[in-house]
Amino acid sequence: MSVFPLPVALFLSALVSLPVAAADMPRPPAEASPKVLNVEIPVPETTLDPAAIQDLYSAQMASVIFEGLLGYDYLARPAKLVPLLADGMPEISDGGKQWLVHLRHGVRFAPDEALGNKPREVHASDVVFTLERLLDPEVHSPFSFLLEGKIVGLDAAARRAADQHAHFNYQAPVAGLQVIDDYTLRIQLNAPDVNFGHALAQPNLGIVAPEVVRHYGDQIGGHPVGTGPYRLVRWVRGSALSFEANPVYRKRLWNFDPGTDPEARRIASRMQGHAIPAVPRVEVRVIAEQQSALLAFRKGELDILYLQNKLAPVALDGRGALKPDLRKLGVQHEVTTEPEILFNYLNVEDPLVGGMAPERIALRRAILMAQDDEAFIRVIRKGQAVHLPYPVPAGVVGHDPAYRSLLEYDPAAANALLDAFGYRPGADGFRRTPQGQPFAVRYWRQSEGETREFEELYKRGLDQIHVHFEGHPVPFPDLLKAERACQVTTRLGAWIADYPDGDDFMQLFYGPNTHANNLACFQNAEWDAMYRKSVTLVPGPERDALYHRMARMLETLGVAKVSHTRLHHMLLQPKVVGFRKSMVSAVAEWPFVDLQ
Amino acid sequence: MNANPLANPAPQHPVPQHPAPQAAPARGLWQIAVRRLLRNRVGLASAAVVAAFLLLILTTASGLLARDWDQQYAVSFAPPTAIAGNPQDDDAVGQGGTGSQIDPRAPVDLYGVVDPLADVMARIHGLSAPQAAAVAPEPTSVSGVVDPIGDALARAKAVPKSAVTQQRAVSLTLGADKWGRSVALKVVKGAETSVLVGLAAAAVATLIGTLLGALAGYCGGWVDATLDWLYGVFTAIPYLLLVFAIAAVLQQKGVTTIVLILGLTGWTGVYRLIRAEYLKHKAREYVQAARAIGASHLRRMFVHILPNVSHVVLVQLSQQVVGFIKAEVILSFLGFGVPVDVVSWGSMLNETPNELILGKWWQLAAAAVMMAVLVTAFAMLTDALRDALDPRLK
Amino acid sequence: MNAYLLRRVLQMIPTLFGVVLLVFLLFNWVGGDPAYVLAGKFSNPRDIENIRHQLGVDQPLYVQLGIFLRQVITFDFGNSWATQEPVSHIFLSRLGPSLALMIPMLVLETLLGVVLALAVAHVRDSWIDRTLTLLTTSAMSISLLVYIIVGQYVFAFALGWFPVQGWSSTPQGWVHYAVLPILLGLAVSLAPAIRLYRTFVLDEIHQDYVRTARAKGVPEWRVMLVHVLRNASIPIITNVLASLPALLIGAFLLERFFSIPGIGREVILAVERSDFPVIKAVTVAVAVATMVFNLLADLAYKWVDPRVELS
Numbered sequence A: 001m002s003v004f005p006l007p008v009a010l011f012l013s014a015l016v017s018l019p020v021a022a023a024d025m026p027r028p029p030a031e032a033s034p035k036v037l038n039v040e041i042p043v044p045e046t047t048l049d050p051a052a053i054q055d056l057y058s059a060q061m062a063s064v065i066f067e068g069l070l071g072y073d074y075l076a077r078p079a080k081l082v083p084l085l086a087d088g089m090p091e092i093s094d095g096g097k098q099w100l101v102h103l104r105h106g107v108r109f110a111p112d113e114a115l116g117n118k119p120r121e122v123h124a125s126d127v128v129f130t131l132e133r134l135l136d137p138e139v140h141s142p143f144s145f146l147l148e149g150k151i152v153g154l155d156a157a158a159r160r161a162a163d164q165h166a167h168f169n170y171q172a173p174v175a176g177l178q179v180i181d182d183y184t185l186r187i188q189l190n191a192p193d194v195n196f197g198h199a200l201a202q203p204n205l206g207i208v209a210p211e212v213v214r215h216y217g218d219q220i221g222g223h224p225v226g227t228g229p230y231r232l233v234r235w236v237r238g239s240a241l242s243f244e245a246n247p248v249y250r251k252r253l254w255n256f257d258p259g260t261d262p263e264a265r266r267i268a269s270r271m272q273g274h275a276i277p278a279v280p281r282v283e284v285r286v287i288a289e290q291q292s293a294l295l296a297f298r299k300g301e302l303d304i305l306y307l308q309n310k311l312a313p314v315a316l317d318g319r320g321a322l323k324p325d326l327r328k329l330g331v332q333h334e335v336t337t338e339p340e341i342l343f344n345y346l347n348v349e350d351p352l353v354g355g356m357a358p359e360r361i362a363l364r365r366a367i368l369m370a371q372d373d374e375a376f377i378r379v380i381r382k383g384q385a386v387h388l389p390y391p392v393p394a395g396v397v398g399h400d401p402a403y404r405s406l407l408e409y410d411p412a413a414a415n416a417l418l419d420a421f422g423y424r425p426g427a428d429g430f431r432r433t434p435q436g437q438p439f440a441v442r443y444w445r446q447s448e449g450e451t452r453e454f455e456e457l458y459k460r461g462l463d464q465i466h467v468h469f470e471g472h473p474v475p476f477p478d479l480l481k482a483e484r485a486c487q488v489t490t491r492l493g494a495w496i497a498d499y500p501d502g503d504d505f506m507q508l509f510y511g512p513n514t515h516a517n518n519l520a521c522f523q524n525a526e527w528d529a530m531y532r533k534s535v536t537l538v539p540g541p542e543r544d545a546l547y548h549r550m551a552r553m554l555e556t557l558g559v560a561k562v563s564h565t566r567l568h569h570m571l572l573q574p575k576v577v578g579f580r581k582s583m584v585s586a587v588a589e590w591p592f593v594d595l596q
Numbered sequence B: 001m002n003a004n005p006l007a008n009p010a011p012q013h014p015v016p017q018h019p020a021p022q023a024a025p026a027r028g029l030w031q032i033a034v035r036r037l038l039r040n041r042v043g044l045a046s047a048a049v050v051a052a053f054l055l056l057i058l059t060t061a062s063g064l065l066a067r068d069w070d071q072q073y074a075v076s077f078a079p080p081t082a083i084a085g086n087p088q089d090d091d092a093v094g095q096g097g098t099g100s101q102i103d104p105r106a107p108v109d110l111y112g113v114v115d116p117l118a119d120v121m122a123r124i125h126g127l128s129a130p131q132a133a134a135v136a137p138e139p140t141s142v143s144g145v146v147d148p149i150g151d152a153l154a155r156a157k158a159v160p161k162s163a164v165t166q167q168r169a170v171s172l173t174l175g176a177d178k179w180g181r182s183v184a185l186k187v188v189k190g191a192e193t194s195v196l197v198g199l200a201a202a203a204v205a206t207l208i209g210t211l212l213g214a215l216a217g218y219c220g221g222w223v224d225a226t227l228d229w230l231y232g233v234f235t236a237i238p239y240l241l242l243v244f245a246i247a248a249v250l251q252q253k254g255v256t257t258i259v260l261i262l263g264l265t266g267w268t269g270v271y272r273l274i275r276a277e278y279l280k281h282k283a284r285e286y287v288q289a290a291r292a293i294g295a296s297h298l299r300r301m302f303v304h305i306l307p308n309v310s311h312v313v314l315v316q317l318s319q320q321v322v323g324f325i326k327a328e329v330i331l332s333f334l335g336f337g338v339p340v341d342v343v344s345w346g347s348m349l350n351e352t353p354n355e356l357i358l359g360k361w362w363q364l365a366a367a368a369v370m371m372a373v374l375v376t377a378f379a380m381l382t383d384a385l386r387d388a389l390d391p392r393l394k
Numbered sequence C: 001m002n003a004y005l006l007r008r009v010l011q012m013i014p015t016l017f018g019v020v021l022l023v024f025l026l027f028n029w030v031g032g033d034p035a036y037v038l039a040g041k042f043s044n045p046r047d048i049e050n051i052r053h054q055l056g057v058d059q060p061l062y063v064q065l066g067i068f069l070r071q072v073i074t075f076d077f078g079n080s081w082a083t084q085e086p087v088s089h090i091f092l093s094r095l096g097p098s099l100a101l102m103i104p105m106l107v108l109e110t111l112l113g114v115v116l117a118l119a120v121a122h123v124r125d126s127w128i129d130r131t132l133t134l135l136t137t138s139a140m141s142i143s144l145l146v147y148i149i150v151g152q153y154v155f156a157f158a159l160g161w162f163p164v165q166g167w168s169s170t171p172q173g174w175v176h177y178a179v180l181p182i183l184l185g186l187a188v189s190l191a192p193a194i195r196l197y198r199t200f201v202l203d204e205i206h207q208d209y210v211r212t213a214r215a216k217g218v219p220e221w222r223v224m225l226v227h228v229l230r231n232a233s234i235p236i237i238t239n240v241l242a243s244l245p246a247l248l249i250g251a252f253l254l255e256r257f258f259s260i261p262g263i264g265r266e267v268i269l270a271v272e273r274s275d276f277p278v279i280k281a282v283t284v285a286v287a288v289a290t291m292v293f294n295l296l297a298d299l300a301y302k303w304v305d306p307r308v309e310l311s
Helices: A005-017 A056-065 A124-135 A154-163 A196-200 A210-222 A262-271 A290-298 A309-315 A324-328 A358-369 A373-380 A411-420 A452-464 A476-484 A503-509 A525-535 A541-556 B026-039 B041-061 B091-096 B118-126 B150-156 B161-167 B183-219 B221-236 B239-250 B255-266 B268-281 B285-292 B297-333 B345-357 B362-389 C002-029 C034-039 C045-055 C061-074 C087-122 C127-141 C144-158 C171-205 C208-215 C220-250 C252-257 C263-272 C276-304
Strands: A036-041 A070-072 A081-083 A091-093 A098-102 A177-181 A184-188 A230-236 A240-245 A281-286 A304-307 A332-337 A340-346 A385-387 A440-446 A468-474 A490-496 A560-572
Touching (some): A036 A056, A056 A230, A056 A240, A124 A154, A124 A177, A124 A184, A124 A210, A290 C144, A309 A560, A358 A411, A373 A385, A440 A452, A440 A476, A468 A476, A503 A541, A525 A541, B026 B041, B041 B362, B183 B221, B183 B255, B183 B268, B183 B362, B221 B268, B221 C002, B239 B255, B239 C220, B239 C263, B268 B297, B285 B297, B297 C144, B362 C127, C002 C061, C002 C276, C061 C276, C087 C127, C087 C252, C087 C263, C144 C252, C208 C220, C220 C263, C263 C276
Parallel strands (some): A036 A281
Antiparallel strands (some): A070 A081, A177 A184, A340 A490, A385 A560
């Protein structure tokens, strides 16, 4: 870089003074052995206790160590539930309230000192323990919602422990969890639940052994012992994790349902019958700075890279295809959309923008109409996102690709709307309330990370409608707290599917979820009634019609505007075969991948 | 020295003890200093550079220059004019967008939902035939919601988006950032913020350090013991955590906050030097003489002693400015930077890691070069000042 | 000597108490509430209460302060709230990478700094001296962030001389991964070191004993390397020892960009997660280290120059 003569001169002098021939340096030992899959995660993992996991990347790690009763077919789109530790899909009876689960015989936990260094077979009691543990107040699982209110008697047992600040009593029987024999379990639900199978497929419900949990106490998060295809052999916290194929893993062969998708069929024809896992060793590295990760991939230090949007233009051309230099190297490229929504919401309880008076609705709608989703996608996402006006993203049951928003970017109409309701500009050019008071809209975001440009764009939107903008970056914990307390005026919210069903997204606006997930604090009797009805419906046209009305109502009342879904670009080195981006982000693809 | 980028350059080290001017009248010292400074060519050149920057800052602060730095002048990442003309193919992603042109006013199915603003929106949409471009709305004579939008809509038809894009420049003197803002204007406006932050923070730090140092050195006893304890606590806590902690206390984000963070964490070096000076000076004859004629403690501290140690204060002040201008960059990286409606060199440099990898190096180059020039000049001016004020303090 | 040591150690107690008090007030009183982060999505007020109870942050402040003080005395800070990893383990495992980065950097910086400082002091006020002053001043004026961004791009990516990022605890891995960060850190810290050590050397060059030695016909290299260096090493050693503790978390930028699992990176992470046990432990540990190394610096001062009276 010719613009920096001085530092470069210094670098060079420093290099000369040190006779280190960098080019001859030995490769680190890990890269010397043949089949090693090198992957990265951008955020440090936290824990490998399935129940306690909250973040995506820890969940991915857990998904290769642990297995749940059910899982998702690796290739099937849309997502399809398949049995994993269960021997066949559960037998559902009693109008959907009774689930009879048969366990696969001969599945064993990997040997560990807590198990006397011997493998141990998984029994129905382990499943009961795992399910109960998710609601154990001392575990305070972030995913307790998966089972909350669902299994007969389980919530009462959890509440007893919480109220007395006592340990959860795993000995006391729970009416809804009935062990019939070592390989059979009957689960009794409080009410029919179409999504219960998805709950059982989450990595957070990977089956754990009670003795191991007891043995390691509060350090269980550092000692994962499961039945999955890999086991953890080395762990430098927050930096590197090494996995090796689990020696006692059951014989499992590649056998997935590619459907009609040609790409999936191609992968299937190549991989069907392969052993799982195919690669004996996986090295995971935490690389926080994304430019570091891309540089590392281009140097061949990584086999699979999640290409973040900011860096997409480096690797992709204007049409989203690989650039020639990478194509020449044989780099493979896979793109999917995330099962997620990003949406701007406005707090309906906010003293300034909240309320259901027509001028407040108009203000909120004008603010939302001033948000340029196209610029967001083009400038911030570098074109690597798709506009999504509907609260249910693609790939998730209930999605509608044809849905059109009432609140598309239209600053002229937004200005006219504000004019119409008496928000007149004052001497400084900024609008006043209809009562003539100056006001500013406070945009919240977390101060860490790269949300600064979200704020820049939001401000550009408000500038166009002459509404005074006030940026308010706060530390993440403070943001969450303020959100739960309904103190956040407006923010770009994000939600990634926990399970691939529209309900996971619609609950974001359900009145009783205020102070929890309903960040807009939207409470509307008509809307809530529609939501309650939707929960009882099997996915289908009737539920879709309801969802459409619910989505439209969020717009007419100026509660939220769904903006976009990111494209998920994976770059793969030429030697990687069998890769297909997992439908459920929390499930890692590594066990199904091979290296040539 | 150490690699702590937040550490101030000087205060960490034991500064060689030096004899203070032998009770020389302060004026004489300054006269000699000015004469020495004028003989120092490097010092004068540095002073000229610094003065040029200050002039630049005056023009931006008064709004003569770079007032509209936040405007979009060019396409996203427009290159500098000098290298324009060989468009790089990767620009395509930045410009291409989604390709979907959505008409925001096409009728949509309400699915039976009652739109409370249906009437108003219908009128807005009904008048949507393209008319003259309009910018700022003026107050309209509207009462309630009755036929409110006739005027508004006459102005409200925005220029079609594509037309706007075409008007934007494809290259700028120093290129453009991701929002198409001029890097030249940003770097000039950023100079204002960075220098003002540096000056203000140095003023705060030096003020606190001098005040506490004077108190401790002059009063001695329990005052000295207490302040020394405070000094010990502040220097024992890791600088980075002190920054986080003070940022947490201040809550608000803004330029004032940055000044306070830097000022409240940076006073310790000044404190130690000034305290040592006061310890020496309070026993000097001229102070004793002042006491004999009945000068009060405050008067002795600030009227008699202060002018005799003011050269130390001045050198410290300018060293702090240099350190704080650099520290602002790191604060930006940690998320305590300036708000989005303000630009600083720190906020610019923090946009650059992702730009560099896209091959967009101009913002990095502009900010880094401007900063290097100013900081180098300022540091050399500081050296010259120090040499002039006290040649022993090499 | 023993009395002096005892007095210095006793003096640390009020300072440490001040540190504890300040950290406690700043982070417990105004810091974020970790329960909201730990509770995750779908959390309701009851979940949050439950977590607050388990963390003990619902107790009165004085009780929490008491617990904190007990932790400081026993040096047992419990487990990280975010990961449940024992804080002692976090500290020990992150210390290695930080030191593996910083100690070579400090050694190289001191050696090169001293040699270059002696050299320029020898030719003081010549054009070489002035050029180097200009060079060091300019080098110091560029932000560390720029060094890292450009250095990583040019040397690791464009030229491919080094890996872009990563870490390994084996000696081989150290050679592989640590060299570029160390060089970049050195590029930043060498300039100020040269400038500082130059002033130390110049201070000595004007002393009478140097003149005497020269008058006695001692060769110039011997004057510089033996007489001057010996005396200038006092402030140099003091400086090196005093800057050691700050180095521990001072390299957070390098650690973050090069994915090095050191303490600096851990601290930033802990602050982002409101992981108070980690924050408190690191603060207290660095504070203690700072005080101990200041004491060591004074002792070293005495050791190099026996004329110094410890008072």
